Amino acid sequence: ASSVRTDGPFGLGREATPAEVAAWDIDIRPDGLGLPVGSGTVAEGEVLYTDNCAVCHGDFGEGVGRWPVLAGGQDSLTDERPEKTIGSFWPYLSTVYDYVRRAMPYGNARSLSDDDVYAITAYLLYLNDVVTDEEFELSDKNFVEIRLPNEDNFIPDDRYDEPHYANKAEPCMTDCKAGVAEVVMRARILDVTPGSADDDGAGAGAVD
Amino acid sequence: ASSVRTDGPFGLGREATPAEVAAWDIDIRPDGLGLPVGSGTVAEGEVLYTDNCAVCHGDFGEGVGRWPVLAGGQDSLTDERPEKTIGSFWPYLSTVYDYVRRAMPYGNARSLSDDDVYAITAYLLYLNDVVTDEEFELSDKNFVEIRLPNEDNFIPDDRYDEPHYANKAEPCMTDCKAGVAEVVMRARILDVTPGSADDDGAGAGAVD
């Protein structure tokens, strides 16, 4: 007879076939897990990049208009306007391969072959001065040997060591600050509502 | 200086003018409170009713199609299909005046004069055999003298005296009824979903 269930397992779903797992399991990790067999050179990558990527990201990865910048920005991370690129900021090369393969070219994702992605990744290393030889060939064999310059500058989340969090003090309720509060800065963009007077002024900063 | 509020009064809103209160204060009660000065006869009401009401409610208040029935149904309240009309069911005449004035004729509410409503109310009394004289005139003077037949049959809400509520017993959890449950009745309307096979069959009962 039918009975009331208490807990799993439920015997629901079906086993995935190897072909199915292979079709979707496209992710790559810094240790190389997930890398497909294949290879591509800087020179091959330059052709592919020029055809598929430069229209948005610029011939040298400098970014066209507001499209993302992919190269440059070295030593800018402490500047007032840091430029965070593969060369200046990204910790791992695997992220480049993984992301280009899953999401680029924007609007025609999954259209590149594995070898194409190796070649383009090699070219992005070249644009970022991580490799300098146009004959350099990137492959699943040498991939994990390549290190990006900023890898060591990532640290764990230590927000709760910040003084305002660490002491968990009861906050002040009265006469918390001497003197009357004065306005020292006003909104730069007065009205971003579409159609309003000054919504065309572009502000600073990106969404992420 | 601005201060935190604890409670009212708030000094919000403004006083209503006498003309404003008069414009909206159109409700009538069984004790006659709210009745406007005025009058109308059964004969006057017949003309007005025929012109403004009969198209939906029928020449004799019998209701056209699914539009509401306004007269008849006396002594039907214990029948399988009771007919609840002004004459058979409504407790107070004031409800007729109030409702017709505020909501009828359907689609052109508030179009009748106070005298019109007296006349139509008189005619509805006539259609329901509460008055029998075509010369009868209803007015704010004699209004509260008229009683409807079913007034005494309304009782206070005593739902919680019903046995299933009154004893608040812990309900049975196991073997609550002898024998296996058998289906004794199935939905009369199999599918009311618009467009489905048998949604055109009309069922019994009204929405309220």
Place this chain on the structure above:
Amino acid sequence: TAAVAGGALTGTARADGDPLITEIQDWNRYLGDGVQARPYGVPSEFEAHVVRRDVEWLTASTESSVNFTPLHELEGIITPNGLCFERHHGGIAEIDPANHRLMINGLVDKQLVFTMEDLKRFPRENRVYFLECAANSGMEWRGAQLNGCQYTHGMIHCVVYTGVPLKYLLQEAGVKTNGKWILPEGADAAAMTRSVPIEKALDDCLVAFKMNGEALRPEQGYPLRLVVPGWEGNMWVKWLRRIEVGDEPWHHREETSKYTDLLANGKSRRFTWVMDVKSVITNPSPQAPVTHGKGPLVISGVAWSGNGRVTRVDVSIDGGRNWHTARIDGPSLPKAMHRFYLDIDWDGSDLLLQSRAIDEMGYVQPTKEELRVSRGENSIYHNNGIQTWHVKTDGTVENVEIS
């Protein structure tokens, strides 16, 4: 790389795999609509069947009519605004809030007029409440009639209201000592009125301007509605324009001709305000059959009581012979919907599903038979009897009554 219809393969794989997985789908390759394609969003085109529905033969005109919430398509305790059932008596009043006024008159020290802006300056509250039409399930008094919980139980919704406690407005006007009743009135073509005792008005009633965070919907009384927690939906006057304070009730049309409960002996109960403890299984139900065969089956439903919280819901799968206490999931708030679940292993044989709610006052949802014995079959209103669904071996479900 085109999308492949997956119907035939659902749940099973070919030797090489489901093409929906092994082939790259369009939505995985090409960009979809960007932000602002719909500044105010709408449901997916694949949800077009999830709508309010009416029953044409019930009423003479759509302007005084009702449609029903698709309970079998919903989850949790909040009804989306677009799916809250509608009940009008003169159609939907479309009112510019700038042109709306609320008057308080009658037995008060000072008769007042408020604009919408005035009202938004009073302290406000947010509360989750169900609103059930007293006629919900009314067509089932004489026996099983409509095949679907949308139709048998769909004159209910449950949303978060934001509004001003009515007591603040009454305090502002100053209720005289002989003020014992109020008469809220609508601005629509029906100028809806109901008598409400002053105790309720000063207790938990709200004058609400928002539902589920945004402005009331036009069909729910925009810009202002009275909220009368736990009581008949008809009393929650929409397009609220006036509140009169009086010493006696008004006995208006909606509390005499309608919303009175005719008993078998010809007497009628009046002022039957509270919506009693009630529940219904929403899935499976006639519009939501079991399509997956035997094995794990989620039985889901809703329960509510005008008396406060629902403290327990029991579910039976054998037509009330044996009961299992269901899991109440999510917030349990007074006079709000409650969601309950019973997870079962279905062996594929016939089920006779019932649910039975118990509220914090200790009232137990009665059977339909108990109600008929006490009230006869002409009550129209307040049918909170236990509903039975017959789940057949093929998974289809029917509205039945049982021995």
Place this chain on the structure above:
Amino acid sequence: TAAVAGGALTGTARADGDPLITEIQDWNRYLGDGVQARPYGVPSEFEAHVVRRDVEWLTASTESSVNFTPLHELEGIITPNGLCFERHHGGIAEIDPANHRLMINGLVDKQLVFTMEDLKRFPRENRVYFLECAANSGMEWRGAQLNGCQYTHGMIHCVVYTGVPLKYLLQEAGVKTNGKWILPEGADAAAMTRSVPIEKALDDCLVAFKMNGEALRPEQGYPLRLVVPGWEGNMWVKWLRRIEVGDEPWHHREETSKYTDLLANGKSRRFTWVMDVKSVITNPSPQAPVTHGKGPLVISGVAWSGNGRVTRVDVSIDGGRNWHTARIDGPSLPKAMHRFYLDIDWDGSDLLLQSRAIDEMGYVQPTKEELRVSRGENSIYHNNGIQTWHVKTDGTVENVEIS
């Protein structure tokens, strides 16, 4: 009897009275639309300004962009589905649920594929959670920039989710002992991925198919999204098609190039998942000025914390010199929005409004200055600093920073 525009008379009466009251209005006389005019309802035409809005110069294309929830128009703690902010990386994937699959692969005993129907057979839960983009308020790190809480704080929404606890699905596949991380992946053109530690996956994550009672909206991941309570919105993968179990994190693009917090010293924090305690006053605010002059004024706002419940919100009207504990109204649920109010009597002089939330872990919302001292101005993410609005004597409101 035609409707009379009420603008000039609002709040005052002529000797004989406001014609909106003394003259019968169309909506009080003629029938409005009947039921089923809109089987799925929409807001009033008078609410057309209540929409999500974007900021065009922010992004190169609308398909990888964001728009913002109009917080200043909303109340309570639930965001209506049509107004939940959107953030896409490859546009909105439009997926027929019949064609959707969820795969679990990697370090599990059995790699599995589920249909939507399979998922709806697991026990399900309903939970209210806020979802905040880690970049919310990100444009304000260097100082006041955008005039409106829709833009400064509108990358947040809070809805009720219905879904299957992720732990049931992982149990079904059987996580191997070295399975320490999961990688949820979307089916959209961005094939979004994030690494989530297994502890969180087995704690309170849901695989959700409904929001606010109805199916997920397409722009929110219909038919399936991951719910990661209290953590960065980017991790709540939409159009969820796959979950891989692994022994190490993946360090994918959205957790390296993006969603890492660059400090003043050039180091970057990674895996900064929790959305910290935060609040903002939604009314008055630059898009919602005070139009009624001095006297009673409702100050309203929202507060939330990824660490659990908000236990207290303080409000200052003098730029943080003195604080008043606000009234938290409505349900207080962990990792959900909270609504707070301070009712004041405004004397018509300048106000410098601030709100400060405290969560159940005892964390106090920091000032912007405290954050800048600790992190510099390049963090982009996790700006939960105290917001200041300057209410001027004419009732207009500006986004400011103060001494």
